[in-house]
Amino acid sequence: MADKKKRILITGAAGFIGSHICDGILKSTDWDIVVVDRLDYASNGFNRLRDSKAFDDKRVTIYTWDLCLPISENLAKEIGHIDYVLHMAASTHVDDSIANPVPFIRNNIDNTLTMLEYSRAIKPERFVLFSTDEVYSTAPDGVDYKEGDRFNPGNPYSASKAAAECICMAYANTYKVPITILNTMNVLGERQHPQKYLPKIINHILDGKMLEIHSNPEKTKAGRRYYIHARNVADAVMFILNNTTETLHPIDASKGKFNIVGEKEMDNLELARLVEKAVKKYAGDQYSLRYELVDYQSQRPGHDFRYSLSGEKLRKLGWVPPKTIEEGVDKIVGWSLNKENIRWLGRTDIKPNGK
Ligand SMILES: NC(=O)c1ccc[n+]([C@@H]2O[C@H](COP(=O)([O-])OP(=O)(O)OC[C@H]3O[C@@H](n4cnc5c(N)ncnc54)[C@H](O)[C@@H]3O)[C@@H](O)[C@H]2O)c1
Missing domain, CATH: 3.40.50.720 (NAD(P)-binding Rossmann-like Domain)
Structure with a gap:
């Protein structure tokens, strides 16, 4: 075929x-x-x-x-x-x-x-x-x-x-x-709309803004995804x-x-930390993640804490994701911070917005 x-x-x-x-x-x-x-x-x-x-x-x-x-x-x-x-x-x-x-x-x-x-x-x-x-x-x-x-x-x-x-x-x-x-x-990937989670993390880090991370009601654990x-x-x-x-x-x-399904489960804070590591690598050590855990489920009903699917069926048929999430996030951030691509973050350069 x-x-x-x-x-x-x-x-x-x-x-x-x-x-x-x-x-x-x-x-x-x-x-x-x-x-x-x-x-x-x-x-x-x-x-x-x-x-x-x-x-x-x-x-x-x-x-x-x-x-x-x-x-x-x-x-x-x-x-x-x-x-x-x-x-x-x-x-x-x-x-x-x-x-x-x-x-x-x-x-x-x-x-x-x-x-x-x-x-x-x-x-x-x-x-x-x-x-x-x-x-x-x-x-x-x-x-x-x-x-x-x-x-x-x-x-x-x-x-x-x-x-x-x-x-x-x-x-x-x-x-x-x-x-x-x-x-x-x-x-996740290059050219994602700035309203989505990964570009939002990059923009918050570049602008030094507090990132709200979706958590459990006790605010001890961040939401998780594959x-x-x-x-x-x-x-x-x-x-x-x-x-x-x-x-x-x-x-x-x-x-x-x-x-x-992605190769491993990761919480939303771990993902934000991976993005922070890549922003430091490509834009400089002066950039850091500021975040707070926010219980969206109680505040904004309709937001789910954990999504999880079994990838067993495709795995048994022989499919494995070719790239790891760590490689992927590093590449996305590097690509997004390149001056030719920065417009995909809804901004014109890496300087904090409004400064
Ligand atoms: N983004 C994710 O993480 C994710 C995860 C699982 C499944 N999906 C599904 O994957 C698909 C693509 O998601 P995405 O994130 O690329 O979406 P996106 O919002 O980036 O793009 C959707 C596209 O659909 C077009 N569109 C919407 N309504 C249309 C209509 N009536 N006629 C013609 N075009 C129309 C829009 O113009 C847009 O270009 C969707 O079906 C989504 O539900 C997305």
């Missing part, structure tokens, strides 16, 4: 993870890519795609379209033949979903319906929905959710993703759309497309689902 030239449609690829997946596909295959994105605030236009050294306009065709609308006949004709659909377009910022749930949830359901209806018509070899660890909500200590475990969404974002998964299950059962669902842990680098996610997606054919099954809830 890996030898045959494919054509993949990726929705939301002007966004953070989608752009890394395009990069991975361009570097490791001869596939052609069709991108559909509505270029909302999270996209930064097509800059993420343009910034990719591997970008090749002969292999990548881009359409600007709001997927809350059905794909028109003429757009479908322009897109042409598609082997794989990778549906990543979504509203993704949890705080926005808590502040204003209705448009947020509508977008994530409507755009999924559009892509499922399109796929019912064009019958791709595989439809892949990009979902999240957050559909399972907080994982108690010692629990790593497995593929097929029960959803328990803790906020409107995770509910919208769980709803999208359920609608996919219905289309797999009713219309036999060959669907695979990927549940991915929290992703963070994963976006390039490792891209590698896992290629591994799944090239080495598995599993799609959703009407009875076995674990079939057709894959967890994509």
Whole structure:
């Protein structure tokens, strides 16, 4: 399968993870890519795609379209033949979903319906929905959710993703759309939106501002995740497309689902410390982390303390994340502090903002 030239449609690829997946596909295959994105605030236009050294306009065709609308006949004709659909377009910022749930949830359901209806018509070899660890909500200590475990969404974002998964299950059962669902842990990487945790840590360190770190109610432990680098996610997606054919099954809830998990669990303070180490390395020893532990769960309901998925299924199939989290964080910080890339942090240089 890996030898045959494919054509993949990726929705939301002007966004953070989608752009890394395009990069991975361009570097490791001869596939052609069709991108559909509505270029909302999270996209930064097509800059993420343009910034990719591997970008090749002969292999990548881009359409600007709001997927809350059905794909028109003429757009479908322009897109042409598609082997794989990778549906990543979504509203993704949890705080926005808590502040204003209705448009947020509508977008994530409507755009999924559009892509499922399109796929019912064009019958791709595989439809892949990009979902999240957050559909399972907080994982108690010692629990790593497995593929097929029960959803328990803790906020409107995770509910919208769980709803999208359920609608996919219905289309797999009713219309036999060959669907695979990927549940991915929290992703880090270059070109992340400044509202996300890692760029926020860098900006707080550069500006000498107090960073609030999400903790337990006693404020003794920081929240924990299996963070994963976006390039490792891209590698896992290629591994799944090239080495598995599993799609959703009407009875076995674990079939057709894959967890994509970083190599080790880390708390949010440990991550901030890793970022601090790299900021000192690339910008100078004068920069230090100032932080306080804040019990978000009581103050801002909807924030989960610990997310955890089991990576056992992919591990047994032979996938290992190619880069460690330490290497990844060092590279991201070094890249972000380079003067050509500093704009991705929403600033013009490393000097403290406002000074
Ligand atoms: N970031 C993470 O840590 C993480 C973890 C697990 C899963 N995910 C999932 O991965 C996917 C990508 O996440 P990201 O962090 O790269 O997101 P992002 O916010 O950086 O990008 C989302 C992209 O989707 C586009 N989009 C949104 N609604 C659209 C619509 N109606 N029509 C067309 N385009 C639309 C936006 O313009 C944007 O370019 C999402 O489905 C998200 O739920 C993200």
